Amino acid sequence: MNVIELKNISKIYNPDTIPVRAVNNLSLQIEQGEFTAIVGPSGCGKTTLLNMMGGLDPCTQGSVTISGVAISTLNESELTDFRLKNIGFVFQAYNLIPVLTARENIEFIMVLQKEDPKVIGDRVDNLLKRMGITEQKDRRPSELSGGQQQRVAVARALASHPKFILADEPTANLDSEATAGLLEIMAQMNKDEAVTFVFSTHDQRVIDKAKRVITLNDGAIVSDEIHL
């Protein structure tokens, strides 16, 4: 089953002045449970593609369908709500809420979803344990290492059981040890809970771990390989 379906999508910046085609007539399907890396040189359109998949940036042409919903038909408020319920985001710079503790950051999305406090508590405890950050649960982001912050960010993205997780260069700011640990956790979550991960990355360690590697150049797919 396709979780993400992109049909002939293009993204053109400055269409009225100096048009820049960041994504060029691209079609792609991502299925449930995939562990996909989108790779390519800087400026090839990886982040733009992820932003369009996540409903953060509208495409100039084509359509983006997430679990059967054409997101271009949603208004801004519906789209925000759709992201809340269906998509998990992991950013390069972690982007945790600085005034909340690790635990509160993980709870955040579920609280916005108005989940039952008991369900939230159980889920967060489970995630803290699986991410190996139970001892750091009451620390604020500024009191955590980069690797710990990114684990919290992944836990936050996973907490509400989204349809898929978009991770934009998640290991770019991490050292080797933290990267290996994080990748191990994400791969385990992919295996255990069939969570769909889509990464944009330059990192060879992420590429090596990915089951599918899509290579972009000049906004178009130049190769799409399955790694067994």
Next chain:
Amino acid sequence: MRLYIKLAWRNIWRSKKRTWITASSIAFSVFFACLMQSIQLGSYENMIDNSVRFFTGHIGIHQQDYWDEQILDNSFDQQLINNFDASQSPMVRASPRLNAVALASYKERTKGVALYGVDLELEAKFSFLERKLVSGNYHSPGGILVAQGLSEYLNLSLGDTLVLMSQGYHGVNAAAKYPVTGILKFPILSLNQGAVYLPLSAAQEFLVAPNMITSYSILLDDSEATKIMSSELQPRLSESELQVRTWQEMMPDLVQGIELDYYGGVVMLHILYAVVGFGIFGTFLMMVKERMYEFGVLNAIGMTKGNIQIMVAFEIFMLIFLGVFIGLLAASPVVMCFWQNPIPLTGDAAASLEKFGYEAIVPFALNLKIFYNQGISIFIISILLAIYPMLSIKQLKIIKALKE
């Protein structure tokens, strides 16, 4: 909602410096607005209080022609108001007075003076006349009390004899001499340079007006009850030829002066609001604009712009509340202190105030309304100033915000 309140509370303490700067600017505006308003209302209260105590009362009862033609022949028999019980609330004090103009003479010097025939006991409570005594004796039978400025002009001292000449009731000649038994110092220049006080019976004897008084002045507990009390009193006097007048009717110049000054004060207050308002607006705007990246992230992960606005609204509300609270907390003891101890003026400032007949002090008013009005005003202004920064969150573009 708890989440937004928690986020807002922690966010405002994230940048302590900014929070204290914003709260301080709000607090300063509340503080100065309270002080300005307190001085303004205090000076009015003081002017009104001095005027009603020494001249008219909050309510004055006169023979119906007296106010238009203030002559002794328009006085009335004090038996007519004997059924008044001045101790009844809201009447706190009442004082019968016989006023006339006279010539006061000592040795080679003569001056026109205002002669006040008063019940010294009652007047001590009504206008606190006894407290104005700077030398001599307040209760000396057969003597006269002279204002300090007048005594200096006439080179009078205690024990000297002052000659008074006037026209008595129905045109009879009035002339008498009185030993000066007390010197009074008044804050009001006109009184200080030309007032003499005789016991009521002595004044009636001097002016050959037995039992007659020109006014029956009433002091109220609450000056705002003046109009109600006046309309209650008038029917009780309908059968006599007496007329009830409020201090506003008796001193229209004072009322107009206060109104004019009040609007001047309002303009000053609005200038203060504007000056402080720009600062508060700048801080609110910065508070929102510098966090666009953070709002972009929140919006990306599923927090609607409306919810972001609610969170920021709580932050701004808490900041304003903090500022207003601190401002009121700082202003109240200062106002209370100066209310009890008005700032005395000296030199040119004092001279210019006295020239206009005002007491040379900066009086403060202590009224809960001042704190309430200024607190609410600054609160509303701050809320209005927050509207534009709040609306700018609605214009948030996630991708643009995330690139900041």
